[in-house]
Amino acid sequence: MLYPIKFIPLVKTLVWGSEIWMLSAVEGNESVVANGPEAGKTITVLAEEYKDALLGKGVYERTGARFPLLIKDIVTHDKLSIQVHPDDALAQKRGYPCGKTEMWYIREAEPGASLISGFAEQVTPEQYKALVEQHRITDVLAKHSVVPGDAFFIPAGRIHAIGAGISLYEIQQTSNTTYRIYDYGRPGLDGKPRQLHTEEALDAIDYKVYDDYKDSLPISCPYFTTSLLEACDKTQIDLRDKDSFFLLIGLKGKALLETAPDASVEISEGETVLIPAACKELSVTPMDGDVKLITVFQ
Numbered sequence: 001m002l003y004p005i006k007f008i009p010l011v012k013t014l015v016w017g018s019e020i021w022m023l024s025a026v027e028g029n030e031s032v033v034a035n036g037p038e039a040g041k042t043i044t045v046l047a048e049e050y051k052d053a054l055l056g057k058g059v060y061e062r063t064g065a066r067f068p069l070l071i072k073d074i075v076t077h078d079k080l081s082i083q084v085h086p087d088d089a090l091a092q093k094r095g096y097p098c099g100k101t102e103m104w105y106i107r108e109a110e111p112g113a114s115l116i117s118g119f120a121e122q123v124t125p126e127q128y129k130a131l132v133e134q135h136r137i138t139d140v141l142a143k144h145s146v147v148p149g150d151a152f153f154i155p156a157g158r159i160h161a162i163g164a165g166i167s168l169y170e171i172q173q174t175s176n177t178t179y180r181i182y183d184y185g186r187p188g189l190d191g192k193p194r195q196l197h198t199e200e201a202l203d204a205i206d207y208k209v210y211d212d213y214k215d216s217l218p219i220s221c222p223y224f225t226t227s228l229l230e231a232c233d234k235t236q237i238d239l240r241d242k243d244s245f246f247l248l249i250g251l252k253g254k255a256l257l258e259t260a261p262d263a264s265v266e267i268s269e270g271e272t273v274l275i276p277a278a279c280k281e282l283s284v285t286p287m288d289g290d291v292k293l294i295t296v297f298q
Helices: 043-050 058-061 088-093 125-133
Strands: 007-008 011-013 019-024 071-077 080-083 102-109 112-121 141-145 151-154 160-162 166-173 177-183 224-233 234-240 244-253 254-260 262-270 272-275 282-284 291-298
Touching: 007 262, 019 112, 019 272, 071 244, 112 151, 125 177, 166 291, 224 234, 224 282, 244 254, 254 272, 282 291
Parallel strands: none
Antiparallel strands: 007 272, 011 019, 019 071, 071 166, 080 160, 080 177, 102 151, 102 166, 112 141, 112 160, 224 291, 234 282, 244 272, 244 291, 254 262, 254 282
């Protein structure tokens, strides 16, 4: 029997802040089921056992038993390194399963908080290398002030970095492949300089300048579709047209999620629940005032 599934969070402390991996199939960091008869199994074992009943037929045909998305809750007290991720073709050429396209939804932001997404002015690969060597790469990057509710789509190839004083949800392909371009000469938690991948990033970067880098939900791409769900009363969601799992991520309030009279779970802010593809109807019942959730499917 499949039912709404919660997972044990994986907490990671980093030099710039912390991450909670809310749902992960990254090898060595696979989420473990926290509730119900399947408790104790990893997301990969669950996918191997239930296949398309968990993932959806189309998803399973594309990715096999490797759950295709990684969901993180990120909190920063310092700025992240300047980085970029490869697309599928480059990643697979270099021996990785897939590339890394992602999106951010800003939960909280201190006054004046900002992040980097994309270039503010056109540069060539040669100019990029020179700017990194001269410690001037940030001079040509697009900086964006942020407030709660802002969203940013970060396709593979887009140079980016989260600033200090920000809490956000990150929804991405199941990949941990990051090319760290520049890190301000900062040591890691072990006191040693963190490895840079300036050369590896050279062919991964999209050097174009775009008119606008800020987005709003819904955001849809080949890897995920994300939307906002706000409810003050019981809401029915018909999942029959979706050949995919369905994720809910808590933004505000508490709700009861039901896929059958005897299959239910509560979701609160900061939690992620997986609705298996075999579940075709879902009800969301607020338990204490309004509820706001992010929904995700492939």
